[in-house]
Amino acid sequence: MFNELLPNMMLGLSTALTFENLLYCFLGVSLGTLVGVIPGVGTLATMSMLFPITFYLDPTTAIIMLAGIYYGSAYGGTIAAILLNLPGEPSSAVACLDGYPMAKKGRAGAALFMATVGSFFGAGAGILLMMLFSQPLTALALSFGPAEYFSFMMVGLIAASVISDGSAVKSIAMVLVGILLGVAGLDVQTGETRFTFGMVELIDGISLVALAMGLFGIAEVIWSVHQTTIGNIGRITLRSMLPTRDELRRSWMPIARGSGIGSFFGIMPGVGPSVSSFISYAAEKRVAREPERFGKGAIEGVVAPETANNAANQAAFIPTMVLGIPGSATMALVLGLLIIHGITPGPGMMKEQPELFWGVVMSFWVGNILLVILNIPMIGIWVRLLTIPYHLLYPAIVMFICIGVYSASSSIFDVFVALIFGIIGYGGRVLGFSAAPLLLGFVLGPLMEQQFRRAMLLSRGSLEVFITRPMSAAFIFLAVALLVWTIWSMYRRRKSIAVPSVS
Numbered sequence: 001m002f003n004e005l006l007p008n009m010m011l012g013l014s015t016a017l018t019f020e021n022l023l024y025c026f027l028g029v030s031l032g033t034l035v036g037v038i039p040g041v042g043t044l045a046t047m048s049m050l051f052p053i054t055f056y057l058d059p060t061t062a063i064i065m066l067a068g069i070y071y072g073s074a075y076g077g078t079i080a081a082i083l084l085n086l087p088g089e090p091s092s093a094v095a096c097l098d099g100y101p102m103a104k105k106g107r108a109g110a111a112l113f114m115a116t117v118g119s120f121f122g123a124g125a126g127i128l129l130m131m132l133f134s135q136p137l138t139a140l141a142l143s144f145g146p147a148e149y150f151s152f153m154m155v156g157l158i159a160a161s162v163i164s165d166g167s168a169v170k171s172i173a174m175v176l177v178g179i180l181l182g183v184a185g186l187d188v189q190t191g192e193t194r195f196t197f198g199m200v201e202l203i204d205g206i207s208l209v210a211l212a213m214g215l216f217g218i219a220e221v222i223w224s225v226h227q228t229t230i231g232n233i234g235r236i237t238l239r240s241m242l243p244t245r246d247e248l249r250r251s252w253m254p255i256a257r258g259s260g261i262g263s264f265f266g267i268m269p270g271v272g273p274s275v276s277s278f279i280s281y282a283a284e285k286r287v288a289r290e291p292e293r294f295g296k297g298a299i300e301g302v303v304a305p306e307t308a309n310n311a312a313n314q315a316a317f318i319p320t321m322v323l324g325i326p327g328s329a330t331m332a333l334v335l336g337l338l339i340i341h342g343i344t345p346g347p348g349m350m351k352e353q354p355e356l357f358w359g360v361v362m363s364f365w366v367g368n369i370l371l372v373i374l375n376i377p378m379i380g381i382w383v384r385l386l387t388i389p390y391h392l393l394y395p396a397i398v399m400f401i402c403i404g405v406y407s408a409s410s411s412i413f414d415v416f417v418a419l420i421f422g423i424i425g426y427g428g429r430v431l432g433f434s435a436a437p438l439l440l441g442f443v444l445g446p447l448m449e450q451q452f453r454r455a456m457l458l459s460r461g462s463l464e465v466f467i468t469r470p471m472s473a474a475f476i477f478l479a480v481a482l483l484v485w486t487i488w489s490m491y492r493r494r495k496s497i498a499v500p501s502v503s
Contacts, residue, residue: 005131008358015060015359016366024061028068029367033374035069036076036092047333059341060356063334064363070330071123071313071364074273075371078115078306083108085220086213086397091273091309093216093439094281098294098301105297109241112379114299115306116372118255122307123368125259126266126314130361134322134350144268146454147465151475152268153448155279157441158479158486168486171437174428178441181206183449201413210405210418211442215435217401218422221394223429241379247299254284254300258307265308266315273312278440280308286485314364321345321357 015021047066054062077092082099095115102111144152157175184195185205196202243251258280265276284304285294294301320331321338322345338345343353350357405418425435459465467473 008354009131009362011355012358012360012362015355016064016363020058021061021064021359021363022366024057024065025068025363025367026370028065029072029075029370030374032069032072032074033076033079033371036073037079047330054337055340059338059343060359062337062341063356063360064367066334066337067317067360067364068367070334071310071367072371074306074310074313075116075119075375078119079112079375082111082115082302084397086217086401091277091312092306093212093274093436094277094305094309095302096216097281097436098296098298101295101297102299102302107297109379110243110247111299111302113241113376114243114247114251114303116375116379118251118258118303118307119310120368120372121255122259122262122309122311123314123364125263126311127361127364127368129263129267129311129315130318130364134318144471145469146451146458147469147472148475149268149451150448150455151466151472151479153444153451154479155475155482157444157448158482167432168490170433174433174435174437175441178438178443179445179448181211181438182442182445188450189453201411205446206442207405207409207411207414207417208442209409210414211421212439213401213405214418214421215425215439218398218418219425219429219435221397222422222426241376243299250299251303254280254304255307257283258304259311262308262311262313263315266312267318273309273316274443275440276308276312277305278436280304286482317360317364321349321360 016025047069054066057065074091078095078099080086081092081095082103085096085100099111099115102108157179180195182205184202186193186203193203261280261283262273262276265279266273281294281301281304284300285291288294288298288300316331317334320334335345343349343356401418402415405414406412428435428438455465456462465472466476
């Protein structure tokens with residue numbers, strides 16, 4: 001397989017570097033960045049609106065454009081998350097935790113610069129993974145059964161308890177609330193409605209876009225409503241955008257770890273960039289020598305999740321294009337595009353459609369290089385958003401959030417849901433409850449329920465399936481070890497605080 005890599009790369013470059021493909025790649029990444037910057041509009045809504053255009057394009061060109069919107073929005077979402085504490089995409093929510101505090105300290109330029117660098121390296125790791133190991137890695141993902149998926153997601157939920165600076169007990173409580181919110185709606189297996197309270201609008205469940213934009217966007221607007229300006233950033237120069245030597249030293253290992261975590265999670269259908277961002281952040285906080293810095297402007301808390309986010313975005317194309325299994329709604333659009341053009345995604349696609357497959361893969365390199373070229377010179381423009389008085393900015397923010405939430409589902413009900421969660425998010429912030437674990441519980445909870453029920457069905461109700469299967473047992477052990485370590489860390493912290501007070 002590896003002796004064919006160079007000819008395949010040359011074939012892909014000859015396809016990706018045609019004028020038409022370059023043009024649509026540039027269009028996709030530019031539009032994706034803009035969509036990511038504007039809070040609430042969303043990648044899925046933009047891809048859906050442009051989907052009819054792809055009927056008149058070559059399938060390779062069409063996928064290149066849609067893919068550019070997809071991973072370009074991850075870059076743009078970071079900009080809104082760092083500058084305004086508004087995640088343009090749910091996967092950018094983690095960047096709010098340390099990116100926004102850095103912006104308030106006058107380090108917005110450095111945060112955006114390092115996020116762009118981390119995003120590029122993460123995307124590069126995902127692309128290399130796709131080039132070198134598409135077939136063996138998808139075989140590994142296929143070997144995971146329901147028990148492995150359930151145990152794997154349990155690790156994510158336990159890790160959520162160490163994401164925020166607050167109490168681990170409060171974080172676990174927020175995870176449980178997120179799970180309850182996530183399972184609201186129609187039970188696919190029984191057809192029964194759960195937690196809908198007779199409202200037809202809740203049959204399909206609570207909208208992730210509405211929940212994320214409410215908790216992180218509207219809550220921040222309410223929190224900052226009396227603020228006249230966001231900050232005094234002074235004159236933006238290239239020197240002010242460059243990170244310090246200490247920030248560079250602290251960033252390279254989180255970038256490496258984030259690339260690995262994002263690439264691994266990206267190939268798992270249904271997991272995606274949001275989970276990889278949370279896990280990467282939790283891992284960095286766990287290995288940090290000074291975990292108390294997180295949430296207050298730690299550069300590791302920006303580069304690690306953003307690197308993982310972009311690595312997962314690129315790796316997500318592996319199960320979609322090689323197996324025909326879309327891991328998300330956006331990947332489902334890509335899959336639908338291939339089918340409409342008469343192309344069957346699957347293991348034989350690399351041999352039957354080598355020009356399409358390798359052309360798309362090599363266009364990822366072109367697109368990510370374009371994003372770096374586009375984003376770094378414009379950092380100064382994005383950072384100037386901080387000089388706008390907040391009492392003028394927040395009505396526009398709320399307007400974009402409402403438009404974005406409505407455009408995602410054409411439902412006024414979802415707009416009210418976002419407003420309600422904005423109030424809930426504000427109340428939680430006042431009481432010291434972090435919104436990040438709730439979002440993770442909301443995303444992972446329904447998936448865990450599905451995999452648990454499938455595992456129980458296959459094992460005829462025996463819980464032993466979770467410990468008799470080696471990979472599942474390893475994940476269970478990791479989850480328990482992480483929980484024990486968290487409890488032990490809390491005990492030591494309280495003991496260290498109590499000892500001085502006695503003396």
